[in-house]
Amino acid sequence: MNYFISKTLGIEDPNVIFDNKLEEIEYKGERFKCYYAKVTYIPDYCESCGVCNTNYSIVKNGFKSSRITIPKVSEMNAFLILKKQRFYCKHCCSYFTAQTNIVDVDRHISNNTRLTILDKATTIRSQKSIAKSCGVSNSTVSRVINHAAQDIKHLPFSTLPKHILMDEFKSVKQVDSAMSFIFCDATSHKIIDIVRDRKLYSLKNYFSRFPLEERNKVLTVTIDMYEPYMSLIKEVFPNAQIIIDRFHIVQALNRALNMSRVKLMNTFRRSNRPLYNKYKRYWKLLLTPFEDLNAFSYRKLKLFKSWQTPKGVVEYLLSFDTNFQHSYEVVNELRYSLKHNNSKDFITTLNEVELNEVCFKLKIVLKTLKKYQLYIDNTLKYPNITNGPIEGINNKIKLIKRISFGYRNYDNLRNRILLTSRLYASPIKKEIKQPKVA
Structure with missing residues (x-):
């Protein structure tokens, strides 16, 4: 029974033992399924002082119960009531708790639930809808997205692709002119980064932080007929050819x-x-x-x-x-x-x-x-280089904003956009054909 429950819930920790108990409770006006389990093992060392567990220097000392939010089961919200083993170290007279890969330390949202939130955040749906489908609050969804976006952001001013697509999109009101700048890789269609506004001096300051060697590697930049972009490209990308979409x-x-x-x-x-x-x-x-x-x-x-x-x-x-x-x-x-x-x-x-x-x-x-x-x-x-991919990204941004009834905070919108492009590895969409030399 323990094996089937763990497989159903996607829990693969061998130290977690499930009880043959399942009940339904009402929490904040909704029905929840409650699974009961405990995690226990013999520790190899003390987490406080690091002394090895020899001669029974570490002994078990009761349990600490916690309620963990897990993904839905049969379209019903679910909790895991997990009893974590407490340990006492005779050497340093300290206490510590058993750990498991179900949930991180000092958290009550399971790792599977966090991954589910991130996966749904890459689709065109509102944060409120994601929160309801995962059984968490709207602020939890925002916090998970922002935390993940910090981890998947572009390495700071390290590399640039050979072929770049540039455009802008309607941002939030707190941004100057309410327009933000976006650029992506022409081969993988992956968003490289988003700049708060599209003013020329802001873009010059941004791209000047890339090493000159990296900027010299850029071969083409595709834009619309916005003239400030042309003067920007000539200044920051000396070897790049300008392509009008x-x-x-x-x-x-x-x-x-x-x-x-x-x-x-x-x-x-x-x-x-x-x-x-x-x-x-x-x-x-x-x-x-x-x-x-x-x-x-x-x-x-x-x-x-x-x-x-x-x-x-x-x-x-x-x-x-x-x-x-x-x-x-x-x-x-x-x-x-x-x-x-x-x-x-x-x-x-x-x-x-x-x-x-x-x-x-x-x-x-x-x-x-x-x-x-x-x-x-x-x-x-360059017949196979167009701004089509970045126009598609801009359309997706419009849909996300519309279905979410707009965004007020620029950072939240930026993190959501980056997450839709970078959470999963992007394959090479196309090979750029070099022009024939006459």
Whole structure:
């Protein structure tokens, strides 16, 4: 019986002997299962003076009972009423208590329960939910997470990966601008560290604490088009190439094209209401790559009297304004070159476009892309490096904050984020392909 109970509860200490007693009690309005056991053995030495247990110099001296919280059994909270053997040393006249791997000294939360809390903390759920599922208090969950985060933090300013992803996320109100900086490894997708704010001087002070030899080993840094990051990389990573994330390039082009569509659409608001409705309804088709539009499948579409294809709808909407049509063609050419990693065509299209022939919003984006065309060339040289992994981490952070109804303390939020990434070892997600030398 003792063997089956210990295996069921995940207790492998041979010195723990279970009683054939199991009862249910009510504690703080909830039902708990209570298991009873005792731990006893013959000690080899005194824990106080260190004298060896010879000639019966250490004798047993009763028991000390403690109530230990253990993981749920059959979805019911459980306690282990553990009687620990007390010992008396005749040599130094001191007392000490038998120890077990079930629980650490001076604690009443079992190690298995602590591990369960940490495992659940890596998932998207609130601390209150974790506390309820483990039969502990919310403050206990917070304390366990913070304690574990201190142990798994990055070795202080020791090493840096060769390929880095940088971004920021919405933090807590007590942080300046409410934005915190986060960066991770591009190969393992593991969070390296989180900095309290994303201001340039704060980031310079942070990265300057890494040895210059480590900073020189960084080959690429992937960012969005946030200019302070560019000046930061040039200063702290002398050998790193700046890569602008391709998602942000496409996003800037699509946003400019969509804003141009809205501006053109509003010109028909009163003069041609049916055309206004068409621009408003079929905005997704205008943002879809032209090569992906179907040109052969005719079907009946709303707002059109005759059967149309998606490509026919787009050609119809482009026929009312030459600037918008030219803007649409430029955006599609740039997106197509970016999708197929054709650096030559992308730069050629970017430099040959006449800014006076495109819409105003797109003109601003094209000027920005021309300014950063050297970094965009690096984007196309490293096709398998993107900020997708760190954007996924940021999305997970948003979900954790939302399901927890927000965080007030920055340190608690930071520890929770680090725990989700570092509790388990991260395998290599991808191999970074080096660019071909022409």
